[in-house]
Amino acid sequence: MDVVSPELNSLLPDEIMDTEAIAMEEELPAEHLAAPPQSEPEPPQVPMETEVPEIVSLCPATTSMQMTSASTDAQCSTSSGTQLLLAPSGLITGTTTTSVKTTGPVVTQNLPKISSVTVPANHQLIINKVASAPAADGKSPGAAVLKPEGQKLLVAGLSKTGQPIMLALPHTWNKPATTQGTGDAKALPTQIKMVTTVGKPVIAVSSASQLMGSSTTLQAQQLKTLQITKKPPVSTAGPMITKLIITKALNNKGLSSPASVAPVVTGRVVTQSTPVTPARNLAIGETVSTVPQNTSGNSKVAISPLKPVAIINISTYRTIYTVGGVGTSQFKTIIPLTTPPNVQQIQVPGSRFHYVRLVTATTGSTTAQSGGSTNTNPSIQPAKPVMMNAAVRMSVPIIPAQSIKQVVPKPLTSAAQVVTTSQTPQRLIMPATHLPQIQPNLTSLPPGTVLAPAHGSGNMGYAVLPAPYVTQIPQSAFVTLTSSSTFSTATPIQTQARLSLNGLSTSEATSRPRKPCNCTRSQCLKLYCDCFANGEFCNNCNCVNCFNNLDHESERLKAIKACLDRNPVAFKPKIGKGKQGESDRRHSKGCNCKKSGCLKNYCECYEAKIMCSSICKCMGCKNFEESPERKTLMHLADAAEVRVQQQTAAKTKLSSQISDLLTRTTPAVTSGGGKLPYTFVTKEVAEATCDCLLEQTEQAELTNQPQAVAERLILEEFGRCLRRIISFAGKAKTDCPINC
DNA sequence: GAGTTTGAAACT
DNA sequence: CAGTTTCAAACTC
Numbered sequence: 001m002d003v004v005s006p007e008l009n010s011l012l013p014d015e016i017m018d019t020e021a022i023a024m025e026e027e028l029p030a031e032h033l034a035a036p037p038q039s040e041p042e043p044p045q046v047p048m049e050t051e052v053p054e055i056v057s058l059c060p061a062t063t064s065m066q067m068t069s070a071s072t073d074a075q076c077s078t079s080s081g082t083q084l085l086l087a088p089s090g091l092i093t094g095t096t097t098t099s100v101k102t103t104g105p106v107v108t109q110n111l112p113k114i115s116s117v118t119v120p121a122n123h124q125l126i127i128n129k130v131a132s133a134p135a136a137d138g139k140s141p142g143a144a145v146l147k148p149e150g151q152k153l154l155v156a157g158l159s160k161t162g163q164p165i166m167l168a169l170p171h172t173w174n175k176p177a178t179t180q181g182t183g184d185a186k187a188l189p190t191q192i193k194m195v196t197t198v199g200k201p202v203i204a205v206s207s208a209s210q211l212m213g214s215s216t217t218l219q220a221q222q223l224k225t226l227q228i229t230k231k232p233p234v235s236t237a238g239p240m241i242t243k244l245i246i247t248k249a250l251n252n253k254g255l256s257s258p259a260s261v262a263p264v265v266t267g268r269v270v271t272q273s274t275p276v277t278p279a280r281n282l283a284i285g286e287t288v289s290t291v292p293q294n295t296s297g298n299s300k301v302a303i304s305p306l307k308p309v310a311i312i313n314i315s316t317y318r319t320i321y322t323v324g325g326v327g328t329s330q331f332k333t334i335i336p337l338t339t340p341p342n343v344q345q346i347q348v349p350g351s352r353f354h355y356v357r358l359v360t361a362t363t364g365s366t367t368a369q370s371g372g373s374t375n376t377n378p379s380i381q382p383a384k385p386v387m388m389n390a391a392v393r394m395s396v397p398i399i400p401a402q403s404i405k406q407v408v409p410k411p412l413t414s415a416a417q418v419v420t421t422s423q424t425p426q427r428l429i430m431p432a433t434h435l436p437q438i439q440p441n442l443t444s445l446p447p448g449t450v451l452a453p454a455h456g457s458g459n460m461g462y463a464v465l466p467a468p469y470v471t472q473i474p475q476s477a478f479v480t481l482t483s484s485s486t487f488s489t490a491t492p493i494q495t496q497a498r499l500s501l502n503g504l505s506t507s508e509a510t511s512r513p514r515k516p517c518n519c520t521r522s523q524c525l526k527l528y529c530d531c532f533a534n535g536e537f538c539n540n541c542n543c544v545n546c547f548n549n550l551d552h553e554s555e556r557l558k559a560i561k562a563c564l565d566r567n568p569v570a571f572k573p574k575i576g577k578g579k580q581g582e583s584d585r586r587h588s589k590g591c592n593c594k595k596s597g598c599l600k601n602y603c604e605c606y607e608a609k610i611m612c613s614s615i616c617k618c619m620g621c622k623n624f625e626e627s628p629e630r631k632t633l634m635h636l637a638d639a640a641e642v643r644v645q646q647q648t649a650a651k652t653k654l655s656s657q658i659s660d661l662l663t664r665t666t667p668a669v670t671s672g673g674g675k676l677p678y679t680f681v682t683k684e685v686a687e688a689t690c691d692c693l694l695e696q697t698e699q700a701e702l703t704n705q706p707q708a709v710a711e712r713l714i715l716e717e718f719g720r721c722l723r724r725i726i727s728f729a730g731k732a733k734t735d736c737p738i739n740c
Numbered sequence: 741g742a743g744t745t746t747g748a749a750a751c752t
Numbered sequence: 753c754a755g756t757t758t759c760a761a762a763c764t765c
Contacts, residue, residue, distance in 0.1 A: 519760065528760055
């Protein structure tokens with residue numbers, strides 16, 4: 001995956017730069033995502049395509065910076081009511097503000113909800129905003145650690161000048177949790193608000209009672225602690241480390257004192273537990289580095305394929321967060337851009353590329369208001385609704401910044417099988433090379449382009465991600481992700497992209513292995529090359545002197561520019577919808593066939609399985625509705641396709657049966673000291689089975705059975721053989737249940 | 741697998 | 753814009 005340079009990003013049209021949505025990747029380590037589903041209000045309405053309820057949602061910023069307990073706002077509330085409130089930039093005097101909420105589901109109205117991160121109950125939410133230094137372990141200098149020491153809370157961080165920030169919490173810090181642990185229904189969770197302006201961290205800690213006033217009735221005694229460590233960049237171009245650590249302990253039955261504050265060590269929530277319900281963590285990693293750490297000048301984005309990307313709208317940090325996998329510490333998204341860390345995603349249906357726009361964090365001009373008062377300042381732009389929903393989550397394999405070829409997909413675990421794109425060839429459309437001349441427009445974006453809208457101006461960056469890396473996870477999948485303590489996904493979460501590509505869904509297009517190119521002269525930098533034309537890197541191709549790779553980003557970018565100069569819609573899918581009202585697809589330009597009759601794959605229309613249209617300039621066209629030649633070809637093609645499908649199904653069934661047999665006959669492999677107790681598929685058995693199948697084949701041939709029938713008979717015979725084997729196996733097992 | 745055909749892309 | 757050349761895929765043998 002690659003990230004486009006800010007210069008290139010700046011060339012992208014503004015119309016796709018809807019900054020309404022601010023993106024944030026979140027990582028969801030599996031061990032942090034165990035949360036039983038709870039009833040929750042309706043998920044927030046998100047501006048982007050969404051098929052899945054948000055896991056982390058950002059509510060429109062209201063006017064106050066005060067940290068609040070779980071809000072009842074339907075748009076902001078979650079299953080557990082946990083919220084992460086992020087202040088929009090400028091709410092507090094300073095350029096960067098962050099509010100931290102540590103309370104439970106207590107409803108506080110008129111409180112500023114710039115953004116919210118919702119996590120299931122009993123979850124811990126950790127937001128790591130990692131910049132140039134590997135701060136996932138919290139050892140980075142900018143990591144803010146929020147831990148209780150007696151009744152004090154130490155918040156360590158770095159100010160803009162790099163000076164550590166040490167803050168102490170008032171004695172009331174732990175009291176609410178303690179009372180909760182005792183079951184005091186009136187106990188209120190402590191709320192911590194940490195506001196870090198650039199160079200001027202401000203932290204406000206107060207108990208829920210203080211914030212809530214007379215609101216003493218707790219729907220649930222939940223404690224949430226959110227720790228935010230933010231290291232402001234020393235310089236505008238320097239790396240910035242920002243960590244958001246949210247620890248949430250939810251206990252509807254009351255919290256014990258130790259659970260009042262989740263110990264956070266080195267930037268990670270270490271424990272957060274209650275006597276009743278084990279704490280769970282939700283980690284959201286954010287990389288906001290503005291300087292590549294491991295890159296040699298190439299801005300590249302590496303996103304784990306195991307990590308669905310949640311888009312969170314944060315006005316202050318327009319950043320992409322990756323939702324990490326399970327139980328790993330690899331939950332971080334590296335966005336080594338030379339541009340500010342803000343990232344947004346624009347999704348353009350019909351395209352296969354995902355543009356992640358990095359938007360410069362704007363300096364807030366508004367004044368933060370704490371204390372729960374409603375900010376009526378109209379100048380404050382409320383944060384947009386959460387975009388963090390499965391529909392727009394991205395899944396990109398973690399790749400070293402040096403070369404995308406070094407991608408080593410992380411093994412999927414049962415809990416992390418949310419995304420399955422590791423097998424997809426690397427794709428990248430635009431290098432991060434400076435190329436101000438490129439001014440692509442929406443229509444010229446490669447097929448499958450997904451663009452992240454972003455607000456604002458200034459330096460912008462587009463991380464152009466191949467669609468296969470940007471998966472849209474079905475809602476059910478992410479629900480499972482957030483609701484299951486094991487993070488297991490019962491549903492196959494193969495990419496379910498809704499984008500279409502030449503009439504095929506993205507999933508179809510991406511699931512089908514791309515044909516390797518054989519370019520020899522074009523260096524794979526011209527549209528002759530299908531890989532290049534499709535906006536893909538060459539991968540496992542047979543091309544010669546290929547420049548369509550990360551090693552030749554500059555050349556590649558120039559080639560892209562050249563193509564766009566020649567044809568602004570060069571990367572637009574040729575097969576699109578017909579005129580308005582027409583349902584059939586048709587070639588955007590039409591073909592120019594002269595000899596093929598448009599009935600061979602030379603013809604782009606025929607190749608796309610569409611008929612020629614009036615815009616075609618073909619000669620002797622036979623690719624029209626009533627063409628008998630076409631019908632004949634189609635019939636033959638259909639027959640061949642059916643045949644292939646049958647064969648595939650037969651093979652699959654056979655494999656399944658064999659697998660099932662082996663599974664059933666080896667029940668005690670592990671328990672038996674590694675010795676197979678039942679190995680019935682011996683050589684003799686296999687030979688006998690083959691003999692049966694051959695005999696069946698011969699009979700089918702003798703009776704002149706059609707091949708399809710013959711295949712069925714053979715399969716049936718094989719099934720009988722398997723049943724016999726299984727039967728004998730079961731009998732043998734019964735006769736010798738222990739030591740066999 | 742080598743050679744030919746074809747039409748889109750690139751070039752003039 | 754038209755004609756020509758280049759190119760790689762499709763096709764044939």
